[in-house]
Amino acid sequence: MNKISEKQRSDEDILALMRSNPQKGFEMLFHAFYAEVCRHIYRYIPNQSVVEDIAQDLFAELWTKREALNITKSPGAYLHRMAVTRSLNHIRDNKKHLHVSDEALKSSPSRLHSAHEEMSATELSVVITKAIDALPERCRLVFMLSRFEDMSNAGISKELDISVKTVENQMTKALKVLRTAIDKFRRIE
Numbered sequence: 001m002n003k004i005s006e007k008q009r010s011d012e013d014i015l016a017l018m019r020s021n022p023q024k025g026f027e028m029l030f031h032a033f034y035a036e037v038c039r040h041i042y043r044y045i046p047n048q049s050v051v052e053d054i055a056q057d058l059f060a061e062l063w064t065k066r067e068a069l070n071i072t073k074s075p076g077a078y079l080h081r082m083a084v085t086r087s088l089n090h091i092r093d094n095k096k097h098l099h100v101s102d103e104a105l106k107s108s109p110s111r112l113h114s115a116h117e118e119m120s121a122t123e124l125s126v127v128i129t130k131a132i133d134a135l136p137e138r139c140r141l142v143f144m145l146s147r148f149e150d151m152s153n154a155g156i157s158k159e160l161d162i163s164v165k166t167v168e169n170q171m172t173k174a175l176k177v178l179r180t181a182i183d184k185f186r187r188i189e
Contacts, residue, residue, distance in 0.1 A: 011075055014029050018069075029079075032075075033075065034055060034059070037055045040083035041083050044091060045087055045090060050090070054083075058079075058083060062079075074144075077144045080144070088125050088129055131178050131181035132144070138160075139170045139173050139174050143175075145160075146171060
């Protein structure tokens with residue numbers, strides 16, 4: 001019998017409690033992952049008050065949609081994906097606030113370059129997110145566990161009960177899809 005990791009056990013406990021007692025399960029989920037969700041958001045939006053607003057909205061939506069949720073493996077990976085998506089949406093929705101006045105452009109031409117780079121980075125993040133979301137379910141899960149949960153191939157293999165070779169093949173497939181999406185983005189830009 002495989003040893004069950006403490007994290008995996010905790011994830012299973014949270015998921016079981018969310019099914020049997022949604023309020024307690026949600027409280028456990030919130031306490032276990034709120035700080036982590038904030039850290040993920042902060043990577044994209046280094047503004048603590050905005051980070052907290054987005055995180056609170058994310059958990060509020062999670063609570064509202066709790067009956068329709070279908071988290072089967074890793075609540076951390078699920079919440080990370082939500083945090084990234086919310087962050088990118090926030091950046092996209094607030095692009096209009098990046099307008100730079102003509103006077104500012106004359107006094108500092110590097111601001112335009114910086115704003116352009118920021119918008120390109122945001123657009124690339126959206127392309128990458130869409131490419132990840134379009135991956136087949138198992139491939140996406142393997143990729144997310146590897147890149148967002150920092151799990152090793154052996155750890156993913158145990159978590160998903162698949163061979164290490166399958167993990168390697170799924171990662172190769174995911175990275176190929178992402179490279180293609182990035183190449184297309186660069187050709188358009």
